[in-house]
Amino acid sequence: MSRRKEKIVMFPFMAQGHIIPFLALAHQLEQTKKYTITFVNTSLNIQKLRPSIPANSSIHLLEIPFDGSGYGLPPGTENTDSIPYHLIGNLFHASLSLKPSFRKLISDLVKEQNGHPPLCIITGIFYGWCAEIAHEFGAFHAIFCGGGAFGFACYTSLWFNLPHQNKNSDEFTIPDFPEASKIHVTQLAENLRVANGSDHFSLFLQHVLPEWRNADGILMNTVEELDGVGLEYFRRKIGKPVWPIGPVLLSNRCQDQAGITPELCRNWLDTKPANSVLYISFGSQNVISAPQMMELAKALEASGKNFIWVVRPPTGFDINMEFKATEWLPEGFVERMKDSERGLLVHKWAPQVEILSHKSVSAFLSHCGWNSVLESLSQGVPLIGWPMAAEQFYNVMLLEEQIGVCVEVARGKSCEVRHEEIVKKIMLVMDETEKGKEMRKKASDIRDMVMDAVQYEKDLKGSSVKAMDEFLNAAFLRQEETISQVHQ
Numbered sequence: 398m399s400r401r402k403e404k405i406v407m408f409p410f411m412a413q414g415h416i417i418p419f420l421a422l423a424h425q426l427e428q429t430k431k432y433t434i435t436f437v438n439t440s441l442n443i444q445k446l447r448p449s450i451p452a453n454s455s456i457h458l459l460e461i462p463f464d465g466s467g468y469g470l471p472p473g474t475e476n477t478d479s480i481p482y483h484l485i486g487n488l489f490h491a492s493l494s495l496k497p498s499f500r501k502l503i504s505d506l507v508k509e510q511n512g513h514p515p516l517c518i519i520t521g522i523f524y525g526w527c528a529e530i531a532h533e534f535g536a537f538h539a540i541f542c543g544g545g546a547f548g549f550a551c552y553t554s555l556w557f558n559l560p561h562q563n564k565n566s567d568e569f570t571i572p573d574f575p576e577a578s579k580i581h582v583t584q585l586a587e588n589l590r591v592a593n594g595s596d597h598f599s600l601f602l603q604h605v606l607p608e609w610r611n612a613d614g615i616l617m618n619t620v621e622e623l624d625g626v627g628l629e630y631f632r633r634k635i636g637k638p639v640w641p642i643g644p645v646l647l648s649n650r651c652q653d654q655a656g657i658t659p660e661l662c663r664n665w666l667d668t669k670p671a672n673s674v675l676y677i678s679f680g681s682q683n684v685i686s687a688p689q690m691m692e693l694a695k696a697l698e699a700s701g702k703n704f705i706w707v708v709r710p711p712t713g714f715d716i717n718m719e720f721k722a723t724e725w726l727p728e729g730f731v732e733r734m735k736d737s738e739r740g741l742l743v744h745k746w747a748p749q750v751e752i753l754s755h756k757s758v759s760a761f762l763s764h765c766g767w768n769s770v771l772e773s774l775s776q777g778v779p780l781i782g783w784p785m786a787a788e789q790f791y792n793v794m795l796l797e798e799q800i801g802v803c804v805e806v807a808r809g810k811s812c813e814v815r816h817e818e819i820v821k822k823i824m825l826v827m828d829e830t831e832k833g834k835e836m837r838k839k840a841s842d843i844r845d846m847v848m849d850a851v852q853y854e855k856d857l858k859g860s861s862v863k864a865m866d867e868f869l870n871a872a873f874l875r876q877e878e879t880i881s882q883v884h885q
């Protein structure tokens with residue numbers, strides 16, 4: 398007789414950058430064929446996901462109602478991607494109103510299963526409050542963080558301690574994370590730089606992040622051997638198990654947004670020699686300023702390297718508007734790159750995972766969002782870092798100072814950059830310099846390390862596979878305890 402599939406409830410915060418890693422984790426769990434996944438979110442987010450989940454999937458989408466009107470949000474606002482930046486804090490606070498609906502949802506699920514609790518409830522980093530609900534019904538509760546441990550440790554600690562407040566110096570240390578080197582003010586996201594402890598963001602984060610301690614454990618999309626220092630920070634701070642289960646990655650996402658087909662990309666890359674192409678992308682949310690774009694284009698031309706560049710309208714322009722190459726790029730740039738077949742400009746969205754896995758790609762100029770970092774390292778591709786926001790600055794610190802697979806080229810969306818400096822960094826990484834050779838060797842070692850972490854053989858499991866086993870075993874144990882208490 399086959400064992401019935403246990404139910405796992407997953408509930409990410411309402412932002413694309415949070416929902417996507419959760420979906421990747423849901424797919425990973427689904428592939429084991431041992432679980433059904435109840436994927437919970439607000440109505441509009443679930444409707445957006447529906448087309449990407451086949452009807453016969455073990456992932457079941459479930460909507461909970463949300464009304465942000467009492468929090469100053471326009472109608473239909475259920476995701477950070479649909480609001481101006483200044484309203485994001487309102488959405489954060491409004492998300493706390495989901496508590497009664499989520500409790501009812503869990504209560505209904507438990508009733509449907511005749512009192513049998515779900516195996517576990519995995520929630521987003523801002524939903525530590527779900528621990529109380531999970532425990533009320535005897536379920537195991539874990540938080541899943543899609544970011545890297547080192548970067549996130551620096552970021553959360555900075556929000557808690559605000560060490561840059563009232564300091565005359567431009568540099569400061571992070572009080573409870575001495576393992577990180579000094580932080581410079583230019584390494585602070587814009588909202589963090591102006592935070593004073595009573596702003597929207599500080600108040601929210603200082604309220605929700607301590608709730609991590611109520612969870613039974615934390616899952617992180619990272620690898621023990623790569624990110625041990627950051628993982629230790631969280632183990633020390635939270636006093637609960639922290640399981641690095643990464644890389645959890647979702648390939649082939651958003652093909653409908655793509656400015657080019659994967660085939661065309663592959664065909665173009667096939668014509669280039671091995672290790673000769675620079676890939677440039679700033680992720681799904683960030684854009685550079687018009688002057689920065691101009692300098693980057695000049696640098697790419699002057700470097701003489703082949704490149705694929707995902708271009709978007711610069712800061713201040715609607716991301717969906719037509720890309721005005723004649724205004725934002727040097728005169729004749731597009732034609733010259735096309736005629737020489739040196740550069741491929743892709744509008745808005747490229748098949749990144751496919752590109753990074755091609756043997757012609759030699760380096761990635763990236764904002765160093767954590768998914769991009771994992772995708773690059775999984776392919777052994779070194780990075781040229783241009784962090785823009787949130788914890789990206791500290792991801793670069795980890796990659797450059799501790800791992801040695803990255804050099805930083807610029808910081809932020811408004812800093813002044815000079816094309817000569819960008820060229821130098823491109824040459825340093827892509828040419829046969831000592832540094833370049835060393836970075837490529839390290840990147841290739843890291844790729845092997847990541848492969849080892851996800852290795853799955855009966856007697857030879859990698860660290861990420863073991864961490865996932867430990868987490869699931871802990872959840873099964875809790876479920877057995879709950880069931881035996883009910884039957885006493």
Ligand code: UDP
Pocket residue numbers: 414650678679680681682683707745746747748749750765766767768769770772
């Ligand atoms: N991505 C992509 N094509 C693009 C831009 C981004 O496929 O043109 C994907 C990329 O592969 C990664 C994600 O979008 O998985 C971006 O996530 P990341 O954490 O790097 O940065 P964010 O977009 O959250 O800032």
